Amino acid sequence: MMHSITTWASALLLPLAATTAAAAALPRADGIVWGECHIEEDTSSLPVPVQCGKLTVPLDWSGKTTDKTIDIELIKWPAATQPAPKGSILLNFGGPGGDGLNNFVSYAPLQAPIIGDEHDIISWDPRGTRNAIPVICYNNTATNAELTTYLSDWYNASDTTPSHLWTEATVLSELCQNALQEVGPYVGMASVARDIIAIVDALGEDGLLRYWGISGGTSMGATVAAMFPDRVDKVILDGVMNAHQYYNSPVETEFISSADDVLRGIFNACIEAGVEKCPLASHAKTCGGLEEKMDQLVYELKYNPIPFASAALGSGGIVDYSILFNWLFSKLYVPKSYATVAKVLEGLFRRDATALVEAALIEAGASTPAAGPIIRAVWGIRCGDKRPRADSKEELEPYVDQLEANSRWFAHFGLASNAYLCAQWPFEAVERYEGDFTGVKTKNPVLFIGNTYDPVTPLVSARNMSSGFEGSVLLQHDSYGHVSFTTQKSNCTEAAISAYLNEGKLPAEGTVCKPNLPIVNYVTGEI
Ligand SMILES: *[C@@H]1O[C@H](CO)[C@@H](O)[C@H](O)[C@H]1NC(C)=O
Ligand SMILES: *[C@@H]1O[C@H](CO)[C@@H](O)[C@H](O)[C@H]1NC(C)=O
Ligand SMILES: *[C@@H]1O[C@H](CO)[C@@H](O)[C@H](O)[C@H]1NC(C)=O
Ligand SMILES: *[C@@H]1O[C@H](CO)[C@@H](O)[C@H](O)[C@H]1NC(C)=O
16 A cells, blocks of 8 residues: 655654754754865865865754754855855755765866856755765675665566565665664755755855755755745756655656657767767668667667676676666766767677777776765655655556656666665655645745756756746756756856846746757767
8 A cells, every 4th residue: 555654753763752852942053164174075176275164953953853963064165255245155966865065076166167256155965965964774885785786777677677676675774774763864855954044044144045956956945945935045946856756756757758858869969970970870870760779779688688708807797788778877967978878889789898898997997986884865865755655566566657658768767776765765754845836935036947858857847846936937958968067068058047146137938048069069079
C-alpha cells in the first residue's frame, strides 16, 4: 500500500525527551565572523582572495525535538568596493546535496562575471553536505563499492535488475536508519530555508534575499521564496526542477522529458556537419537512421557487451548498457562534451570501445579519490523531503510506465537511487513546506530560466513552477544542456541576468535568448 505521512511527529525516530525546549530559549543566529578558508579545493586559483565564515543555527528550528545547534560554513567573494553597493547574493549549486564551499571554487568564477562587481557573492554548505550534519550511513569503502555498483545498474538492464535494485535500496535504508538516528530528520529543504533567512539576517543588510540557485537549488529557492515571500528581493531559479514532484511524487517522472531531444539534437547536428567533421554521420543518412542505430546499440550492449583490453593501460573490462548510459546521461548536461559523445557513439556503433574507455579514464584521473567518510547528502535531503513511501516496487510501476512514456532512452536514470531508496527511507524531514507552490506572492518577482533542451530539468518544469509565482518571468535560454551558464554561452541570457540583479529589470515575458554559437559547433568541437 502506498502511504503518505504528512505529520513529522508520526514518523520521527528520535526520543522525544527534548520536546519541551521553548522556541524563545533557542540560540539565534547572530553574526558571521569572516576569516581564512580551509577547504578541500584550492581557493588560490580564484581571481580574488575569498573569505570563509561560520554561523551557528538551531539543529531543529521548531525547538520541539532538541535544543542542539550546528555550525553552517560560508564562503565569500567580496565585491570590488566595500561595503558591497548592492548587497550579497547567495549561490546554491543544487543536487540537492551539492556542497557550497568546494563547488563555489568551480562555479563562482563562471557566475561572477555575469553578476558584476557590486555584490558580495556568497555560498554555504547546506545541511547534509560536508561538515554540516553529514549524511554518513556507512564508512566501509568495500560496502560502498558494492552498493554503488548495484545501484548504478539501469532498471531495464535485465529482467532481474528491478528486484535487485529494490533489495539493495532496502539494505541502504536499514544502514541509514541505524547510522542517522540523530540527524536524519534535520537536513530537509524547509530547515535549509530557515538557515538561508538566518544568513540573510546575519549579513545585516536590508533583510532581503538575493539568491541564484541552479538545478536542485531551484527547489531550494522555490521553497525559501514560498515560505518567506516577503523576504524576496532577487531570486533566480536556473535549470528548474518540478518541486511539486520533488515533494509529492514517489517517482519523479517529468525530469527526463527532454532528454531524448538532447541526443536527437546531437544526431541532427552531426548529420548537418557531415562525415568529415563528424564521423558519426557515416553510420546513417538521417537523424532517424542514427536513432535506429542507437536502439540497436542498446540491445547489443545488453545481450552482447563490448570487451576492451588494453596492454598499455594494463586493464580491461566490458562496456554494457548501464555503463554506457550512466556515462552518456552525465555528458548530455554539458554541450562541451558533445563532440566526445559523437566520437564515443561512432566507435561503439563499430563495437570499438576505445574512445569511451579513453574518455572515462581521463575523467577518472581528474577526480580525486574518495577519502574519509562517505557522505550521501542527496539521499538524506531528497528522501526525507519526499512525502510518499511504498512497500514494494510493484506500487511504483505505474510511475515507471509514465517515465517510459516521457523518454525512450533515458526513462530509467536514477530510478533506484532516488525512487526506490526514497520509497523505503526511514526518516521524515522535521518540517516541510506545506503549500502547493501556487499563487505565491513574492515581494519582488522571481526570474526563472529554462533551457530549450535540458536533459534533467526540462522547460516544461520551468513553465510549471513559474506559473505558481505571481509576476515571475520565464527566460528561455535557447540552448542544449543543463543550467544557463554551463551550456551554450549567450550574451543575451547573461545581459538579462545582469539587468535583473543589478537594475531589477525583468526580461519581457516570452523572451527567448539565442546562444552565441549553434549546437553544431559543439558537436564538431569548433568552440
Ligand atoms: C563514520 O566516520 C565518521 C568520522 O570518522 C564518524 O563520525 C561516523 O560516526 C562514522 N559513521 C558510521 C556510520 O560508521
Ligand atoms: C526495456 O528493455 C526491453 C528489452 O530489452 C526493450 O524492449 C524495451 O524497449 C526497454 N525499454 C526501455 C524504456 O528502455
Ligand atoms: C505542475 O506539476 C504538478 C506535478 O506534476 C502538477 O500536478 C500540476 O498540475 C502542474 N501545474 C501546472 C500549472 O502545470
Ligand atoms: C558576445 O559578446 C562578446 C564580448 O562582448 C563579443 O565579442 C561577441 O561578438 C558577442 N557575440 C554575439 C554572438 O553577440
